Amino acid sequence: MSRARLTLARRLVDGLAATGHYLWGGWGSLASLCLFFALWEFTAQRLGSLILPTPGEAFATLTGLFASGEAWPEIAVTARRALLGYVLALSLGSLLGLLAGLSVTASVMARPIVTLLVGTPPIAWLILALLWFGAGDGTPVFTVFIACFPIIFVGAMQGTRTLDGQLQAVAQMFGLPGWMKLTDVYLPHVVSYLFPGWITALGTAWKVVVMAELLATSDGVGAALAVTRSHLDTAASMAWIVALVGSLLAIEYLLLEPIKRKVESWRNFA
């Protein structure tokens, strides 16, 4: 009993150490961010605030947008569309990709189609979506979906294609039942391929949804950007851009990266 408790304590300490290490690693990123803001400030002072507002102005405008309650509804609308398209792409792309990876024929056949999907620029899909779905949620959701799908699909397909035959022999030799093959042999391997795809796709979703909104809808961050552009309100444009990039960074580094570290802790000991 006490040994189990000891192990638990050690796990806890290890976990804390890993978190501390992760946060400490943030200093480097923080320093480079500061450098970036300094550069921005410098350029803005040179060009004048009509062309490029200073970080201070952008953040002040952003705070104003939040304080007046203008920002939240737009961000919520945009997030809803992006996440809907993303979740669709994630579930369908992962599932179909995993299945395609199981068969050589399917993966050979899928490859050119995927290349085609990846190669088609999102703006082309957007035009088609506008024709098909008109102005509304359908257009951004579809564009996000079609932009994210091939990224996730390829990751999932590579995951199953590269399954280690040697470990499968181990699984067979030790008589692992089907569910255990899945949870102990296949999934840990596949996830290490899926995760990078998921993260890349999330970034893509965030960018594409704004582009789609800019052209297709009357609400959301993209539409708000269109309005600020027509008013030549550079400070507000910058504010919205900061909000977008900030939320993306927050999701990636506060949510996805820690999950990834947890799931793939076995790699860090190499």
Add this chain to the structure above:
Amino acid sequence: MSLNIHRVAHRFGYQRVLEDIDLRVAPGEAVALVGPSGCGKTTLLNLAAGLLSPWEGCVECSFRRPAMMFQQPRLLPWKRTRDNIALGLKAAGQPRAARHATAAALALRMGLTEDDLDKYPSALSGGMQSRAALARALAVQPDLLLLDEAFSALDIGLKSELYRLLAEERDNRHCAVLMITHDLMEAIRLADRILVMAGSPGRIVAEHRVDTPLAERDESWVFTRTAEFIRWPDIRTAFALPELP
């Protein structure tokens, strides 16, 4: 209970790798297959393990719990050593606490430490990984142990330690062993029967019994026997050694 391989032939594509193989492993018996690299030893072992189906002939294995130690340790990189050793027990449906206790006890006997059990395989040295792989195979209490050049990458000290562990295990539970090796000394030290294979396509060309009990096979005995063994004409042809004057 036995393993019977009867008139087995196998091919990969158009290449014949095994031909006319007859082999029987009785309970508690240790059989070594020796032969040059590429003569189809691993294929034969995979057939015996049921990982491959033979092209011709039949493989009958009535052992209830066969286990295999592969040429590389093949531990699951995302599982801690403790869970790797307990893999077969988990598959057999043993509860967590029991299988972890078994794994820990085995690992300690193999010279792994409590600390090693919490590590991932990538943090273990090659020798430690091999010990863990042997522990994983022994954990299921096999009645047939298949060894695929399992010790070939280890230093002599570790080898003799694992030989000792293996001998102990055979003494305790009379588990049968089918091992392949290209190390004649290893075969002479461990086996009751040595089958010599020759390549392309692989077949069994000679059989030798070793009747000395395991306990009496000390270093010098093994060296002397190996020196004798290596002078046999069938061994020399199988390994393509030059003829003796």
